Structure formats: structure tokens, C-alpha cells
Amino acid sequence: MTTELTAAFQAKVRASDCLVWIGATNNQGYGVIVVEGKHHLAHRVAFAAEFGPIADGYVIDHLCRVRNCVNPMHLEAVTTAENNRRGRRARGLAVGDTCNNGHVIGEGDLYERSSGATECQHCRRSCNHSGKDRKRSTTQRRAPRVLDDLEAAARAG
Ligand SMILES: [Zn+2]
Ligand SMILES: [Zn+2]
Numbered sequence: 001m002t003t004e005l006t007a008a009f010q011a012k013v014r015a016s017d018c019l020v021w022i023g024a025t026n027n028q029g030y031g032v033i034v035v036e037g038k039h040h041l042a043h044r045v046a047f048a049a050e051f052g053p054i055a056d057g058y059v060i061d062h063l064c065r066v067r068n069c070v071n072p073m074h075l076e077a078v079t080t081a082e083n084n085r086r087g088r089r090a091r092g093l094a095v096g097d098t099c100n101n102g103h104v105i106g107e108g109d110l111y112e113r114s115s116g117a118t119e120c121q122h123c124r125r126s127c128n129h130s131g132k133d134r135k136r137s138t139t140q141r142r143a144p145r146v147l148d149d150l151e152a153a154a155r156a157g
Helices: 003-015 042-051 080-091 121-136 144-156
Strands: 032-035 038-041 058-062 075-079 110-112 118-120
Touching: 032 042, 038 042, 042 058, 042 075, 058 080, 075 080, 110 121, 118 121
Parallel strands: none
Antiparallel strands: 032 038, 058 075, 110 118
8 A cells, every 4th residue: 555545544444433431431331431520421521522512302322332432423412212213223133134143134034022122033943943952852862953954955945
């Protein structure tokens, strides 16, 4: 890379960097700062310093999902309802996502728990399988999942 390009590159990277709070954090992982003897959430202080006071009924949402980030550019004032909605979405998968085990999530591949969190149907099924097998047979059958996979493959043709 040329020096110019490096500089341009770094400028862009820095612009989106999280400013990670290294001071005290509360039990939820948010940065805490003491101002005039009172505890404040560091990211709220950072937001107010950049954009002005936070309106009543609004909470500060981390767009970057890094709880101890205090970069005002990563923060947005949203209503509590909107924040909860985003929190739910962030906890789960959506159609088009790839789960931790590499399954591409299509329509019908999502399982929604009562909590609103979503998970991969494929992973959930294999998880239930191994749980059941462990209970039913401790010694006899050692490879039930392989058999299931072969069966599934045969069925799929
Ligand atoms: Zn951030
Ligand atoms: Zn999966």
C-alpha cells in the first residue's frame, strides 16, 4: 500500500472504531462514570456530550452491540419499545443468516422460542436427538446420529 492509501484506509477504519470504556462497568457490562458524586452510564454521558440531552422516555442503543463502547457515532437514542425490539432481533437469527454450524437459514428453518429469541431448526433438531439418545441408551448404541444422517440422506435421494 502507498502511504496515501494507508492513511486513507486508516482514517476510514478509525471512523468506525469502538471507543471501548476501560473504566468501571456495571453488572450488565455498561461503562459507569461518576459525575458530581452520582453514577452515570458512560455511553449516555458520551451521547449527551455529542448530541445534547437525551429526551425523556428514550434509551441509548448501541448500534455496534459493544456495551462498553462510548463512541457517540455508534449510539442512537431510541424508545424503550424500539430498543427491546432490536434486542430481540439481535439475540436470534433471521432468514438469510448462517448459523454457528453453517446452516443457511431459509423460510421455515427458524425456530422461535417463547422468549422471542430465534434459533436454527437444524441445530435444534440434532441437539434434541443427541439429548434423547443419551438418555435412552448409555452403552449399546454409540453412533445413532450417523445412522440418522444416512437415513436422511437416503430419503433425500
Ligand atoms: Zn462501538
Ligand atoms: Zn444450524
